[in-house]
Amino acid sequence: MRRAFWIAAALVAVGVPLLHPNSYVLDVIAKAYITAIAVYGLNVILGYTGLLNLGHAAFFAIGAYGVALLEKNAGWPFWPALLAGCLGSVVLGFFVGIISLRTRGNYFAIFTAAIGVMISIVLTNADKITGGNVGIVAIPPPPNIGPVSFADDIPKYYLVLAILVFAVAVCALVRNSLVGRTFVAIADNEDLARATGVDVPRTKLVAFMLSTFLAGLAGGVYAAYVGFLGPDQSGLDVTFQQLLFLVVGGIGTISGPLLGTLLLEGVSQWLQGVQQYRFIIFGPLLVVLVIFFPHGIAGGLARLQRRIAPRGPTPSARTANAPEAAAS
Amino acid sequence: MLEVRGLRVRYGTSSPALDGVDLTVAPGECVTLLGANGSGKSSLFSALSGLLRFDGDVRFEGDDVGKLRPAAIVARGIAQCPEGRKLFPELSVEKNLRLGAYVGRRDRRGTDEALERVCTLFPDVRDKLRAPAGALSGGQQQMVAIGRALMARPKLLLLDEPSLGLAPRMVQAMLDAVAAINRAGTMVLLAEQNAYAALSIAHRGYVLANGKVVLEGSASTLQQNELVKKAFIGA
Numbered sequence: 001m002r003r004a005f006w007i008a009a010a011l012v013a014v015g016v017p018l019l020h021p022n023s024y025v026l027d028v029i030a031k032a033y034i035t036a037i038a039v040y041g042l043n044v045i046l047g048y049t050g051l052l053n054l055g056h057a058a059f060f061a062i063g064a065y066g067v068a069l070l071e072k073n074a075g076w077p078f079w080p081a082l083l084a085g086c087l088g089s090v091v092l093g094f095f096v097g098i099i100s101l102r103t104r105g106n107y108f109a110i111f112t113a114a115i116g117v118m119i120s121i122v123l124t125n126a127d128k129i130t131g132g133n134v135g136i137v138a139i140p141p142p143p144n145i146g147p148v149s150f151a152d153d154i155p156k157y158y159l160v161l162a163i164l165v166f167a168v169a170v171c172a173l174v175r176n177s178l179v180g181r182t183f184v185a186i187a188d189n190e191d192l193a194r195a196t197g198v199d200v201p202r203t204k205l206v207a208f209m210l211s212t213f214l215a216g217l218a219g220g221v222y223a224a225y226v227g228f229l230g231p232d233q234s235g236l237d238v239t240f241q242q243l244l245f246l247v248v249g250g251i252g253t254i255s256g257p258l259l260g261t262l263l264l265e266g267v268s269q270w271l272q273g274v275q276q277y278r279f280i281i282f283g284p285l286l287v288v289l290v291i292f293f294p295h296g297i298a299g300g301l302a303r304l305q306r307r308i309a310p311r312g313p314t315p316s317a318r319t320a321n322a323p324e325a326a327a328s
Numbered sequence: 329m330l331e332v333r334g335l336r337v338r339y340g341t342s343s344p345a346l347d348g349v350d351l352t353v354a355p356g357e358c359v360t361l362l363g364a365n366g367s368g369k370s371s372l373f374s375a376l377s378g379l380l381r382f383d384g385d386v387r388f389e390g391d392d393v394g395k396l397r398p399a400a401i402v403a404r405g406i407a408q409c410p411e412g413r414k415l416f417p418e419l420s421v422e423k424n425l426r427l428g429a430y431v432g433r434r435d436r437r438g439t440d441e442a443l444e445r446v447c448t449l450f451p452d453v454r455d456k457l458r459a460p461a462g463a464l465s466g467g468q469q470q471m472v473a474i475g476r477a478l479m480a481r482p483k484l485l486l487l488d489e490p491s492l493g494l495a496p497r498m499v500q501a502m503l504d505a506v507a508a509i510n511r512a513g514t515m516v517l518l519a520e521q522n523a524y525a526a527l528s529i530a531h532r533g534y535v536l537a538n539g540k541v542v543l544e545g546s547a548s549t550l551q552q553n554e555l556v557k558k559a560f561i562g563a
Contacts, residue, residue: 184419194378195398
């Protein structure tokens with residue numbers, strides 16, 4: 001079932017540009033993929049490890065500005081710039097993590113929110129470097145690979161898709177590794193994990209850095225894909241939007257970040273005709289989703305699958321939301 | 329050998345949870361800690377596991393382990409099975425057990441052997457390896473909790489109320505397993521409210537009250553002690 005889901009998803013993702021090569025549609029889907037990469041990062045720290053990082057968008061912005069500045073000002077090619085952007089995000093994540101991970105629960109969320117706001121203010125006010133509110137424009141796209149030009153819609157779409165596949169693969173590998181299990185153990189019961197011998201501070205830091213790596217990766221790809229950048233990408237509202245995608249898709253699942261992002265971005269596009277009223281429809285829709293799918297879409301589908309074909313012992317309500325149990 | 333001298337634990341400004349506790353566990357011994365709720369048994373285990381700050385001296389095999397982090401204490405050979413059958417319910421039974429071997433994770437063969445030993449000790453666990461830990465019965469959860477502590481291949485096992493909330497038949501099975509673990513050479517420090525059962529498998533025991541050791545002696549001596557009989561055995 002899980003394999004069938006991913007095969008179907010891959011076929012649809014690969015087939016879209018061939019069946020419906022519409023620039024606007026491809027652009028919307030590719031941007032949703034980029035957002036999904038960032039949401040996967042949020043899933044690592046919140047879904048797996050149970051830590052709410054409200055400064056997540058700031059790490060996205062660090063990756064984005066890193067790529068934009070290195071490409072435009074230093075003349076770096078895209079790929080080394082992307083690597084450096086990710087590295088910048090991870091290094092900042094390391095230092096923020098060392099301090100913030102000494103706190104727990106709400107305090108961690110507040111601390112990271114404050115860091116996010118601080119980074120956003122710096123990006124806005126350091127206008128000689130970042131362009132301030134105007135931002136950075138004309139960021140070059142990735143260089144051609146042979147005859148393939150990433151200035152064209154379809155190759156650009158496939159490039160973003162490939163990077164999304166990389167991000168999903170990293171998350172799936174980590175989730176099924178011993179390191180991933182220590183993340184889940186910490187989310188379940190931090191004191192018990194500590195008593196079991198897990199090096200909790202180090203493990204949390206690893207999760208935080210992986211999360212910021214994925215945020216930085218998404219940011220770097222976004223900068224080169226869109227071609228312009230402003231400080232609004234680092235705001236708290238962006239983090240909350242990513243959080244919403246994760247909650248709707250299914251926290252802690254492998255498929256949830258992708259499903260939630262695609263669904264909500266799709267609904268958001270669909271409601272663009274009623275631009276100023278769309279949140280009147282969007283809000284209740286979200287409430288209904290949360291009521292009927294409290295474990296997100298991926299968690300809900302997993303429960304449905306178990307009801308249709310019950311196998312083995314009945315999982316508890318908590319395990320129904322388990323990443324490893326989800327149809328992900 | 330575990331040697332604890334003058335161990336004190338205080339939560340905030342309240343009266344101390346442990347007030348100068350002295351105890352020892354010699355190689356090959358099973359030692360029981362008896363005491364009512366709130367007597368300080370769980371605080372003592374948390375302190376020995378590095379989860380609580382304390383004053384006093386804790387030595388294990390001659391080394392000062394009092395200031396070590398929990399992971400380092402597990403690496404030295406002291407593993408705890410906490411009260412309340414605490415598991416990671418989101419993980420399968422096997423993943424719970426393998427997490428217990430986290431400190432020795434590079435020794436894959438040793439981990440597989442430890443898993444095999446746990447499954448031999450608790451045959452019910454072998455059948456449930458792929459099940460979510462949260463879906464097991466109380467007795468099975470306790471087996472997994474003890475098994476997870478054993479996965480660290482400890483020299484000293486700290487067992488906090490392993491019989492709590494279990495059916496009488498399951499209590500006996502659990503204590504038989506603890507006795508078997510001890511016979512295999514692992515030192516055991518067993519906190520129990522079920523004094524009769526605990527003293528039946530222990531070599532020695534301590535009685536804790538209000539954070540202090542008020543009585544100590546061999547298991548047979550304690551079984552005959554009037555205070556123990558009155559307070560814990562109900563005779």
